[in-house]
Amino acid sequence: MALHRSGGVSLYQGDALNILSTLENESVDAVLTDPPYSSGGVTLGARQTNPAHKYQQTGTKRHYPPMLGDAKDQRSWIMWCTLWLGECRRIARDGAPLMVFSDWRQLPALSDAVQAAGWKWLGIVVWDKRHARPQIGKFRQQCEFVLFAVKERFVPHTRACLPGVYSYPVVAARKIHLTSKPVPLIEDLLTVTPPGATVLDPFMGGGSVGEACVRTGRAYVGIELSQEYFEISRNRLTAILAEKQA
Numbered sequence: 001m002a003l004h005r006s007g008g009v010s011l012y013q014g015d016a017l018n019i020l021s022t023l024e025n026e027s028v029d030a031v032l033t034d035p036p037y038s039s040g041g042v043t044l045g046a047r048q049t050n051p052a053h054k055y056q057q058t059g060t061k062r063h064y065p066p067m068l069g070d071a072k073d074q075r076s077w078i079m080w081c082t083l084w085l086g087e088c089r090r091i092a093r094d095g096a097p098l099m100v101f102s103d104w105r106q107l108p109a110l111s112d113a114v115q116a117a118g119w120k121w122l123g124i125v126v127w128d129k130r131h132a133r134p135q136i137g138k139f140r141q142q143c144e145f146v147l148f149a150v151k152e153r154f155v156p157h158t159r160a161c162l163p164g165v166y167s168y169p170v171v172a173a174r175k176i177h178l179t180s181k182p183v184p185l186i187e188d189l190l191t192v193t194p195p196g197a198t199v200l201d202p203f204m205g206g207g208s209v210g211e212a213c214v215r216t217g218r219a220y221v222g223i224e225l226s227q228e229y230f231e232i233s234r235n236r237l238t239a240i241l242a243e244k245q246a
Helices: 016-020 074-091 107-116 183-192 208-215 227-245
Strands: 002-006 009-013 030-033 097-102 120-128 143-150 165-167 198-201 219-224
Touching (some): 009 208, 009 227, 016 074, 016 219, 030 183, 107 143, 183 208, 219 227
Parallel strands (some): 009 219, 030 097, 030 198, 120 165, 198 219
Antiparallel strands (some): 002 009, 120 143
């Protein structure tokens, strides 16, 4: 297990369940993460194919480091989600919000896992990506979702009435990870967390949640299985911290 700490950012390289088991009870104020969906196909064989083929259009020239942990069938994915969500609940303080990204296929399964792990489900936030693969005679699947829950009783940290739909495009030139989420979207989601909160992200990927936390003055705890993405995220967040301190 590799560990990097700097300027309110703590990064771990290794398996999320193993590392979560080492973190202290009630030590974070929120959980915001984008786990592998193990989706992108109707059959098990399709879901277990290379994520670069599942989640990119044919002919895409840019390539990204491999995504790990994206080949589970749905039953094992639900059990796995329940395990890490249960660990996250133990680590979270009472009142901590939980926000987990999902696609349409895994949304029902994720809602089951969140509740099985003991979180109180509060609703769904829609992310309109503004574009998606065209499907003749069908609706575009241009939305992803953020399942919103809380540990025990929800405590508001803003007097604003937040929208239930956010619209941000994926800017290919800014993508670091195959399934990168826009940093401005993450910053909007962080509005439900306390100012200066410590945010746990068990699936760091390319570091978008970490960047949003640094830019909004929040502490960040990120975990990443892939050595390549761990290095990418560490370099990214180190550069952003230096930029803020300059």
